[in-house]
Amino acid sequence: KNEVEQSPQNLTAQEGEFITINCSYSVGISALHWLQQHPGGGIVSLFMLSSGKKKHGRLIATINIQEKHSSLHITASHPRDSAVYICAVYSGGGADGLTFGKGTHLIIQP
Amino acid sequence: DSGVTQTPKHLITATGQRVTLRCSPRSGDLSVYWYQQSLDQGLQFLIQYYNGEERAKGNILERFSAQQFPDLHSELNLSSLELGDSALYFCASSPTLRRGGLQETQYFGPGTRLLVL
Secondary structure, X not given: OOOEEEEOOEEEEEOOOOEEEEEEEOOOOOXXXXXXXXXXXXXXXXXXXXXXXXXEOOEEEEEXXXXXXXXXXXXXXXXXXXXXXXXXXXXXXXXXXXXXXXXXXXXXXX | OOOOEEEOOEEEEOXXXXXXXXXXXXXOOOEEEEEEEEOOOEEEEEEEEEOOEEEEEOOOOOOEEEXXXXXXXXXXXXXXXXXXXXXXXXXXXXXXXXXXHOOOOOEEOOOEEEEEO
């Protein structure tokens, strides 16, 4: 079974700072998802990666397949970025679903 | 708004009871996924249905069952409820254009908050 570790568990930063959240997994994967969960509980899919790098607005996600590691970066962070960020992996094979990390709780202070 | 709807939003029930959670996927999406989020276990994948058939199975208890109907809406049935079943239950959908859907962006519903007393 794939083990997914996220770091840090909690992160508090000032508005405008560059944020990095890390995700490591133990077994090779077919896809990695980054999700954002708002304080109200709603979940939004930010990225789905199988290789390389993706960018959407101020968010950048990268994945290194050889090192079994992905990072989510937020540039020019804003208080509205405060949320829990969750990494999830799909190991492939078809019969199993996503395995989730425990999430990183991010607070951006004005 | 993701386009995925879930009902009810909140549900309070007693141990031993049975409840049904309902999910309507985005228009055109063929896959529906069910997830459980509890304080101690975090998010867990329960089950995926694709066009009416079970496609993938995760940590779903035998007391739980799901189905997807011809109109593609899905129901998650939870029976013989225990205190530990209290959680947020999310439904998500994806188009499933290729590779079973787990390598696609998923669109999450707002969740159903279940409290078992």
